[in-house]
Amino acid sequence: MRRKLAAGNWKMNGTQASLAMLEKLASDHRDSPCDIAVCVPSYLLIPAAATTATGPVRIGAQDCHAAPKGAYTGDIAAGMIADAAASYVIVGHSERRDAYGETDALVRAKAEAAQAAQLTAIVCIGESLAQREAGEALPIIGSQLAGSVPDDSTGDNLVVAYEPIWAIGTGKIPTLEQIAEVHSALREALVARFGAAGNDIRLLYGGSVKPENAADIFATSDVDGALVGGASLKAEDFSPIITALANS
Numbered sequence: 001m002r003r004k005l006a007a008g009n010w011k012m013n014g015t016q017a018s019l020a021m022l023e024k025l026a027s028d029h030r031d032s033p034c035d036i037a038v039c040v041p042s043y044l045l046i047p048a049a050a051t052t053a054t055g056p057v058r059i060g061a062q063d064c065h066a067a068p069k070g071a072y073t074g075d076i077a078a079g080m081i082a083d084a085a086a087s088y089v090i091v092g093h094s095e096r097r098d099a100y101g102e103t104d105a106l107v108r109a110k111a112e113a114a115q116a117a118q119l120t121a122i123v124c125i126g127e128s129l130a131q132r133e134a135g136e137a138l139p140i141i142g143s144q145l146a147g148s149v150p151d152d153s154t155g156d157n158l159v160v161a162y163e164p165i166w167a168i169g170t171g172k173i174p175t176l177e178q179i180a181e182v183h184s185a186l187r188e189a190l191v192a193r194f195g196a197a198g199n200d201i202r203l204l205y206g207g208s209v210k211p212e213n214a215a216d217i218f219a220t221s222d223v224d225g226a227l228v229g230g231a232s233l234k235a236e237d238f239s240p241i242i243t244a245l246a247n248s
């Protein structure tokens, strides 16, 4: 015989303080013959990670919704991420731009939401291989930067990550000259838009950063760090990258 199920869907509502109601539900329905489920926003590992991280290590999320709350099943608001004690959120990663059709305007709205929630938005931009080979890398990246970065950005609430799509997870990286060319153009555009404050905004390179190439990348002008995917999964790979950055 199938057990009945009472399932709640909080959609994009609630914070950690809301979890107190779960205790009340459990108490009130201790002897219920039904199954009870509450589908909460997917905080996943953030709270535990934030508790575990110490010293200079902070926690971030990989996406957020542009709205502060509402009927968006499966989505997470920037305020929820902040509520879970994270400090950063990546927005506009090429995997999301590609898989979910995220536009520059949407990425900008997400970054604005992140900043409003006192998070630092890591805005990702980068060209495809076809765009690079067509000589369009700089105009494409410039357009993404202009369209994805909020007006109220500062060095505290914005980081820009340049990630050539063709370098992500492939083991290929641009030449150091190409990285320098893009980062220089990004810096110039940020200063043109934000004045001297544009110099405070950090520029990360991302795409197949490994312990073996990190020192060279970090020695490139206007590279302030890296957004690391695969090599961040193991301390034995990530730690030497951090050391290389510290030594750069």
Ligand SMILES: O=C[C@H](O)COP(=O)(O)O
Binding pocket: 093, 163, 167, 168, 169, 170, 206, 207, 208, 209, 227, 228, 229, 230, 231
């Ligand atoms: O967000 C991280 C980037 O997509 C880079 O990934 P990767 O280091 O595995 O190439």
